Amino acid sequence: AFEVKTLLGTAGMVTLDPGFGNTASCKSEITYIDGAAGILRYRGYPIQDLAQGSSFLEVCYLLIKGRLPEAAELKEFADELRSNAELPEGMADMLDAFPRNAHPMTLLASAVNTLSAFYADSVNPQDPAQVDLATTRLLAKLPTIAARIYRNSIGEAPIAPDPSLDYVENFLNMTFGSAKPEGEVGELFAKAMDLLLILHADHEQNCSTATVRVVGSSQADLYGSVSAGINALFGPLHGGANQAVLEMLEQIREMGGDLDAFLAQVKDRESKTRLMGFGHRVYKNFDPRSREIKGLARQILDRQERPDELFELALKLEDKALADSYFTERKLYPNVDFFTGVIYRAMGFPTSMFTVLFAIGRLPGWIAHWREQLADPATRISRPRQLYIGPGERSYPGRA
Numbered sequence: 272a273f274e275v276k277t278l279l280g281t282a283g284m285v286t287l288d289p290g291f292g293n294t295a296s297c298k299s300e301i302t303y304i305d306g307a308a309g310i311l312r313y314r315g316y317p318i319q320d321l322a323q324g325s326s327f328l329e330v331c332y333l334l335i336k337g338r339l340p341e342a343a344e345l346k347e348f349a350d351e352l353r354s355n356a357e358l359p360e361g362m363a364d365m366l367d368a369f370p371r372n373a374h375p376m377t378l379l380a381s382a383v384n385t386l387s388a389f390y391a392d393s394v395n396p397q398d399p400a401q402v403d404l405a406t407t408r409l410l411a412k413l414p415t416i417a418a419r420i421y422r423n424s425i426g427e428a429p430i431a432p433d434p435s436l437d438y439v440e441n442f443l444n445m446t447f448g449s450a451k452p453e454g455e456v457g458e459l460f461a462k463a464m465d466l467l468l469i470l471h472a473d474h475e476q477n478c479s480t481a482t483v484r485v486v487g488s489s490q491a492d493l494y495g496s497v498s499a500g501i502n503a504l505f506g507p508l509h510g511g512a513n514q515a516v517l518e519m520l521e522q523i524r525e526m527g528g529d530l531d532a533f534l535a536q537v538k539d540r541e542s543k544t545r546l547m548g549f550g551h552r553v554y555k556n557f558d559p560r561s562r563e564i565k566g567l568a569r570q571i572l573d574r575q576e577r578p579d580e581l582f583e584l585a586l587k588l589e590d591k592a593l594a595d596s597y598f599t600e601r602k603l604y605p606n607v608d609f610f611t612g613v614i615y616r617a618m619g620f621p622t623s624m625f626t627v628l629f630a631i632g633r634l635p636g637w638i639a640h641w642r643e644q645l646a647d648p649a650t651r652i653s654r655p656r657q658l659y660i661g662p663g664e665r666s667y668p669g670r671a
């Protein structure tokens with residue numbers, strides 16, 4: 272469906288490839304996707320195996336360092352993150368000063384950008400020790416920043432990181448505090464959160480990762496490059512889709528739950544309505560992550576006393592879309608975001624925090640790509656060409 276043209280323009284021989292659908296911008300060893308077969312592997316390991324056998328921190332290590340850690344290495348890695356989880360002095364005041372009703376993604380990107388102001392000792396891409404320090408600080412502090420943004424938004428006092436807890440438990444504790452469920456449900460939520468982070472951890476040259484690479488190619492520091500990636504992720508066609516799916520389901524419910532009417536609206540090109548959580552640039556078959564997530568959604572929502580109305584609606588909507596030639600002809604299937612929202616909602620997160628959770632998951636991928644690009648001798652500054660289609664030279668009007 273993509274049109275790629277090689278044209279001779281004023282720029283010489285250039286390829287016109289809108290959205291870069293057919294353009295590889297780099298070589299990478301990190302993530303393999305076969306969109307037609309629905310295959311996703313991190314550093315060679317199938318996503319299903321990692322989802323079953325690994326923790327999110329292990330996957331962070333794998334993506335960034337290229338191999339799975341030994342038990343002692345993983346402990347050291349986790350301890351390092353624990354001891355760096357506090358916010359820098361001054362950042363808490365900065366976060367508290369933002370408007371309470373601002374979108375958490377805007378605040379997250381701003382906070383990450385200012386890490387380079389608080390930590391000027393780790394902004395030099397040419398110094399490997401500084402890059403390692405920035406890597407640790409980002410991984411350690413992003414959950415703390417995210418939790419503080421959430422607590423501020425609901426007018427509750429922040430909760431400091433607890434070094435006795437593991438990465439995901441600590442994030443849930445800083446977010447929900449005493450409202451966090453204990454026992455079996457608490458464990459299930461922590462396991463679910465860990466799994467969702469693993470499934471979001473990398474996806475080769477998606478919009479936000481490509482952004483991190485483009486910004487990093489100018490040798491901007493890691494904090495600034497990741498902040499740019501967070502802003503790219505915020506868009507509803509990318510990470511913002513998880514929020515958009517929930518809003519879409521709520522809108523359908525308000526319309527009386529008429530799925531046929533909604534799908535007719537999607538198919539009416541004039542309406543510019545999309546079925547959010549469906550479609551993918553690379554997957555032209557099932558997104559393997561969406562299968563894992565659907566199973567998780569069942570596990571969590573089946574435990575609730577009453578059936579979850581929005582989950583039921585999502586299941587019916589999925590069935591109807593998959594039986595509709597509009598979607599099958601265009602190879603539109605549920606993507607990673609179709610069912611994540613209903614899970615996050617069941618766990619107690621407000622819609623506006625959904626994309627923040629995606630950002631916490633995608634962080635190791637962004638870092639791994641930024642570092643891989645830095646180490647690659649073939650790296651050049653990202654600088655696409657264009658085909659100029661504006662007017663030729665015009666004579667400048669004489670002024671009276």
Ligand code: ACO
Binds near residue numbers: 512550551
């Ligand atoms: N609903 C209805 N129609 C769609 C959808 C959708 N979700 N997605 C694509 N289409 C249609 C397009 O209208 C187009 O139809 P046409 O050939 O008749 O003109 C055709 O399918 C191809 O669509 P493109 O926009 O060219 O596909 P592209 O690869 O550029 O876009 C994208 C991929 C952005 C994911 C798109 O499918 C979309 O907007 N999906 C909804 C948003 C979403 O869920 N995003 C999350 C993606 S996963 C992630 O980033 C984490």
